[in-house]
Amino acid sequence: MPVAKKDSGDEKLARLFEKFDHQMISPGGAAHLLGLSRKTVHTLCKNGEMTAYRSDELANKTTPVWVYIPLTDVYAYAEKVGRVLPGMKKPKKP
Numbered sequence: 001m002p003v004a005k006k007d008s009g010d011e012k013l014a015r016l017f018e019k020f021d022h023q024m025i026s027p028g029g030a031a032h033l034l035g036l037s038r039k040t041v042h043t044l045c046k047n048g049e050m051t052a053y054r055s056d057e058l059a060n061k062t063t064p065v066w067v068y069i070p071l072t073d074v075y076a077y078a079e080k081v082g083r084v085l086p087g088m089k090k091p092k093k094p
Helices: 011-019 027-034 038-046 071-081
Strands: 067-070
Touching: 011 067, 027 038, 027 067, 027 071, 067 071
Parallel strands: none
Antiparallel strands: none
């Protein structure tokens, strides 16, 4: 069985997940929860409706290796536009 090693991996990502109590979601996951397209979620992040955290490393010339959004932002947007996210508890704020 593989063993997690604290000295490897992306430190920025680890700190980010710790800061938000591991309650982060990908833009695709946020899109699914909100019933929107990934493009719309990226636009909402670009316009400041939600915060997207990106890796410093790029997977290719323009795409970051990872992008995550705090669930608190997803819930805040859902509340703002009157959407209900069924089956989930509202996450704790960091």
